[in-house]
Amino acid sequence: MSFFKKLKESISRQTEAVTEKFKQGLEKTRNSFAEKVNDLVYRYRKVDEDFFEELEEILIGADVGVTTVMELIDELKEEVKRRNIQDPREVQAVISEKLVDIYKGDGSFDNELNLQQDALTVILFVGVNGVGKTTTIGKLAHKFKSEGKKVLLAAGDTFRAGAIEQLEVWGERVGVEVIKQGSGSDPAAVMYDAVQAAKxxxxxxxxxxxxxxxxxxxxxxxxxxxxxxxxxxxxxxxxHEVLLVIDATTGQNGLSQAKTFREATDVTGIVLTKLDGTAKGGIVLAIRNEMDVPVKFVGLGEKMDDLQEFHPEQYVYGLFGDFMEKQED
Incomplete structure (x- = not known):
């Protein structure tokens, strides 16, 4: 069975709605990155050094990250040699396969949240201002509430003007209580109150x-x-989770922010917002490969349910699915 057929089989276990959200949310990246790869494999008659050099430039341009790109190109060269691939169009499936492999790594990553059974789950959100942290909290509150869970919010950002009010707006919208103190209060005191209230x-x-x-x-x-x-x-x-929120549109700058927060606290997962707003969706792979932390959620639009659990297969299918469908026909 071809890799593409396996990919389709894997995502068929998830809903069509999720597949469609990934396709729509990755449109800018697909129109830039995936179309360039598609053009590349059809323009070259053979897989040679020039082919790999151009592919390298495309990957770097998509913010996959130089370190990750070098590793990926080396692996592709080995795989092409091992399979004796001559036709550049056959390389497209190998690229897709390797992108999934890079994300999954040794298979030890679990994208699912560490939710406690019959006990309180506490999730801490960290990240610089303006990345969509409060919106992410609101959307996740909506997700959990729609699943029948009782949710509380803690307004621990007592520093930024308007942060508490912004969280309260989300609390009202979703229908969940916000535990707060005044602006300038000790965040740790807010957390203490919130934990007591949650209990x-x-x-x-x-x-x-x-x-x-x-x-x-x-x-x-x-x-x-x-x-x-x-x-x-x-x-x-x-x-139980420390989720670092990163704005995908900031590209490599987001990666440097991530490293700073990683020094400050034990980050257990990444939420990558505004992925639909960038043509450089390769940042997903750079974060996974260089941070060694799983991307647990991605923002694929403005709607309440556009914050989706991250699935590497859906990500790759969202990028290359249309092109590979044509190739299979």
Missing amino acids: ARKADILLCDTAGRLQNKVNLMKELEKVKRVIEREIPGAP
Whole structure:
């Protein structure tokens, strides 16, 4: 069975609606990155060094990241040699296969959230201002509530003007309670109140916002450490997830932000927002390969249900599905 048929079989287990969301959300990247790859494989008559050099440029242009691109090109060369591939069009399937392999790595990654059974789950959100952190919290609150879970929000960003009010707007929209204090309050005190409230109200999930300033890394680290300490003292083993929110449109800058937050706290997963707004969706692979942290959710649009769990197969199919369908016909 060809890789493409296996890919289709894998995503057929998920709903058509999810497949369509990934296709629509990745349209800009597909129109840029995937079409260039498609053009490349049809323009060349043989797979040679010039072919690989041009492919390298396309991948770097899609923000896959230089380190990841070099590894990918080396692996492609080995695979082409091993399979004795002469026709460049056959390389397209190998590229797709390797993109899935890069993301899955050794298979130890689990994209699913670490939700506690019959106990409170605490999820901490970190990231710089303007990446869509509060919107992500609101959309996840909507997702969990629609699944029948009792959700509370903690307004831990007491630093940014309007942050508490913004979270309250989402709370009202989704229909969940927001635990807050005044602007300038100690974020750790807010978290303490929120945990107590979540326990008293027998909540299933507590989603915690935090400040996103990076100007003083030392203060950021101390603040996050204190917040985590307070949560863990009240609920051993919590927070159960620390999700770093990154704006996909910032490209490699988002990767450097990610590394800073990784130094400040134990990030367990990435939420990549605004993936539909960039033609450089290769950042997904750069983050996975260079951060060694799974992308757990991606933002594929403005609607409430456009925050989707990340599936590498859906991602690759969203990029190359149309082209490979034509090739199979």
